[in-house]
Amino acid sequence: MIRKLKIICLLLLLPIYLVAQEPSTNSSNQNDLLTGKWKVDLRPAPNSDEYYQPFLVKSINNNTFTGTFYGSDIKNALINENWSKLYFAFSTSDQSNDYYHSGYLENGKLYGITYCPNREFTAPWTATRD
Structure with missing residues (x-):
């Protein structure tokens, strides 16, 4: 009976242990993935020629970051890691x-x-590592 209880307890605790052993997706790991140089495709329509501009994430501090996009300094930057x-x-x-x-x-x-x-303009874009 005690042996069965031990096995049941182990089976119940195994998922908790496995989750605790998974690689962390905490902020520093995700932030590391965002930091660096990106090549942004700003084409105006899906069938347009590629149009690339640089996006640089220089540094991240808590939920903010610094860098440049399209030759301009980034302002008011925020990161949300709750999802x-x-x-x-x-x-x-x-x-x-x-x-x-x-x-x-x-x-x-x-x-x-x-x-x-002001330009009545909105456009989706994608970016890959440069």
């Missing part, structure tokens, strides 16, 4: 407009969207 994917948002600007960007990291690729209210 199964790493989500991010930030803004940039040029001489006359502010641009708002958001996206997520999935399977080593970035998926994003850019919005510029």
Whole structure:
């Protein structure tokens, strides 16, 4: 009887043990996946020619990051790691407009969207490691 109880306890605790042994997806691991140089495809339509611009995530500190996108410094950057994917948002600007960007990291690729209210413009984009 005691042997059966030990086996039952082991079977009940095994899933907890296995989950504890899985590689962590904590913030530092996900952040490491976002940091670095990216090549963003900003083509205006799916059948348009490729149009690449750089996206650089220089450093990450807690839920914020620094870097550049399309030649502009990143401002107001935030990261949300509370979901199964790493989500991010930030803004940039040029001489006359502010641009708002958001996206997520999935399977080593970035998926994003850019919005510029003054230009009545929004466009999806993707990025791969440069």
